[in-house]
Amino acid sequence: MSSFSAELRQAFCNADVRPTVQRYAVLQYLAGHGVHATAEEIFRAVNRQDPRASRATVYNSLKSLARGGLVREVASAGKAARFDASLHPHHHFVCERCGEVEDIAWFELPATGKPPLGGRRVRSFEVVFRGVCEKCGGSQPLTGEKA
Numbered sequence: 009m010s011s012f013s014a015e016l017r018q019a020f021c022n023a024d025v026r027p028t029v030q031r032y033a034v035l036q037y038l039a040g041h042g043v044h045a046t047a048e049e050i051f052r053a054v055n056r057q058d059p060r061a062s063r064a065t066v067y068n069s070l071k072s073l074a075r076g077g078l079v080r081e082v083a084s085a086g087k088a089a090r091f092d093a094s095l096h097p098h099h100h101f102v103c104e105r106c107g108e109v110e111d112i113a114w115f116e117l118p119a120t121g122k123p124p125l126g127g128r129r130v131r132s133f134e135v136v137f138r139g140v141c142e143k144c145g146g147s148q149p150l151t152g153e154k155a
Contacts, residue, residue, distance in 0.1 A: 079093060080134065
């Protein structure tokens with residue numbers, strides 16, 4: 009068994025998610041390709057490998073993997089949600105022009121005394137930056153931004 013396969017199996021075990029063939033195929037695609045794919049793109053990729061994989065099965069697998077914390081849904085205003093394997097902590101940058109989603113290295117948020125969360129218990133968090141990527145002219149001022 010490759011170290012990648014072992015890492016995926018361990019991830020399922022740690023998340024207490026049953027590793028069905030379909031869930032494994034979805035997570036393997038996302039983690040192995042390093043992409044932020046839409047559910048439709050994931051379906052097409054998984055279906056090419058296993059034509060028995062239905063669209064509903066892929067969508068249900070994504071939901072189960074997300075509930076288990078193995079996959080994150082990255083929402084992008086006006087565009088299809090994208091999914092990302094969550095095997096290693098990281099944040100995201102979403103380009104508001106082209107919709108591209110990029111990984112940003114993980115960093116902790118600075119402590120600011122008492123958190124403004126009241127009695128809530130936080131299980132996890134992530135930061136999503138939104139703006140314009142370098143390919144779309146990220147060095148140019150945004151509308152309403154001073155140069």
